[in-house]
Amino acid sequence: DTAVSQTPKYLVTQMGNDKSIKCEQNLGHDTMYWYKQDSKKFLKIMFSYNNKELIINETVPNRFSPKSPDKAHLNLHINSLELGDSAVYFCASSQAGAQYFGPGTRLTVL
Amino acid sequence: DQQVKQNSPSLSVQEGRISILNCDYTNSMFDYFLWYKKYPAEGPTFLISISSIKDKNEDGRFTVFLNKSAKHLSLHIVPSQPGDSAVYFCAASSGAGSYQLTFGKGTKLSVIP
Numbered sequence: 375d376t377a378v379s380q381t382p383k384y385l386v387t388q389m390g391n392d393k394s395i396k397c398e399q400n401l402g403h404d405t406m407y408w409y410k411q412d413s414k415k416f417l418k419i420m421f422s423y424n425n426k427e428l429i430i431n432e433t434v435p436n437r438f439s440p441k442s443p444d445k446a447h448l449n450l451h452i453n454s455l456e457l458g459d460s461a462v463y464f465c466a467s468s469q470a471g472a473q474y475f476g477p478g479t480r481l482t483v484l
Numbered sequence: 485d486q487q488v489k490q491n492s493p494s495l496s497v498q499e500g501r502i503s504i505l506n507c508d509y510t511n512s513m514f515d516y517f518l519w520y521k522k523y524p525a526e527g528p529t530f531l532i533s534i535s536s537i538k539d540k541n542e543d544g545r546f547t548v549f550l551n552k553s554a555k556h557l558s559l560h561i562v563p564s565q566p567g568d569s570a571v572y573f574c575a576a577s578s579g580a581g582s583y584q585l586t587f588g589k590g591t592k593l594s595v596i597p
Contacts, residue, residue, distance in 0.1 A: 378527070405583055413572055417528070417573065417587040464527050470581050472518055475527030 377401050378476035380465050383413055386482045387455055395450045395479045397465030404430075406448035407466040408440060409471060417464070455483045486596045487511045488526045488576050499597050503561040507574030507588055510555065514576040520549060531572075531583035532559070564595045571576070 378399045387393055399406060407430075408420040421440040422430035429438070437453040452459060460483045467474040490573065497503045498523045507517075515536035520528035534541040534548045542547050547560045561568055574588040 383583060407583075415571075419584060422583045424583070466527075468527055468583070471516070472530040473585060475520075477527045477535055478525070 378465055378467055379432050380463075380472055380476040380479050382479060382483075383477060384480050384483065388484055389455055389457060390462075391433070391455050392451070392453045393481070394452070395463055395465075395481075397448045397450070397476055399446055399467040399476075401467055401469070402476060403439060403467035403469045403474075405468050406442065406445070407468075408448065408450050409464040409466060409475075411462040411464060411478070415463070421448075421450075424478055452481075455481075459483050485510075486589070487514075488586050488588040490572075490574055490591045492591050493589070494592040494594070496594045498562045498597060499566055500563045502596065503559075503564045503568065503593055505559040505561075505574075505591050505593065507524055507557050507559075508555060509557075509576050510588070511576070511578075512555075513578045514566050514586075515550070516577045516579055517550060517557050518575045518577075519546075520573040520575060520587075521568075522573060522590070528573055530563050553597065561593075564593075565581055566597050569593055569595045 385442045405424045407422045420434045423442040425443045439451045442448045462478045462480050464478045466473040485559050518533040519531045522528045550557045571590040571592045573590045575585045
């Protein structure tokens with residue numbers, strides 16, 4: 375059983391398009407996260423939700439909007455995609471202490 | 485401003501020997517530290533953690549050492565196995581219950597058979 379899953383694994387799209395990445399966790403965790411790993415390989419937090427409420431919102435363009443329909447799901451919607459959005463996006467979840475990551479979604483904007 | 489630094493981008497070790505991965509931090513508020521392992525095209529996998537009230541934590545072949553005065557931690561893998569070849573990330577937070585992890589850039593470990 376996959377603990378944290380993301381779809382799709384790969385996403386190739388044109389500049390200006392709108393796309394979504396879905397994340398689900400079956401660990402029963404209260405907190406979920408979105409991270410971006412850029413070309414320099416740094417993992418940087420973007421958002422965190424605890425029990426469907428936004429608790430961390432780092433300096434991320436307004437084009438990025440997370441949505442948490444329930445505490446097992448945290449989706450990421452990106453409007454008007456730009457070349458610089460190309461990266462690997464990781465979803466994660468935690469209860470306390472360690473965060474558990476999904477397999478990542480490689481987004482390529484052409 | 486990197487608050488968590490892994491200054492060695494890569495490390496090669498012979499199978500069976502010890503691998504030592506290092507991590508330095510600058511933020512004095514950090515008191516909970518984690519190591520993650522990442523294979524290509526997969527997400528980071530949690531390995532081991534340590535709270536600042538300890539200076540050592542051990543789990544099988546993996547041991548993490550924390551030197552608070554030097555703001556330095558290290559991960560020891562003994563004995564190293566080819567399956568340990570991966571990128572290892574150090575991460576830190578202000579408390580085990582904190583939601584915010586700050587990651588280092590990672591060290592790529594290659595274990596040579």
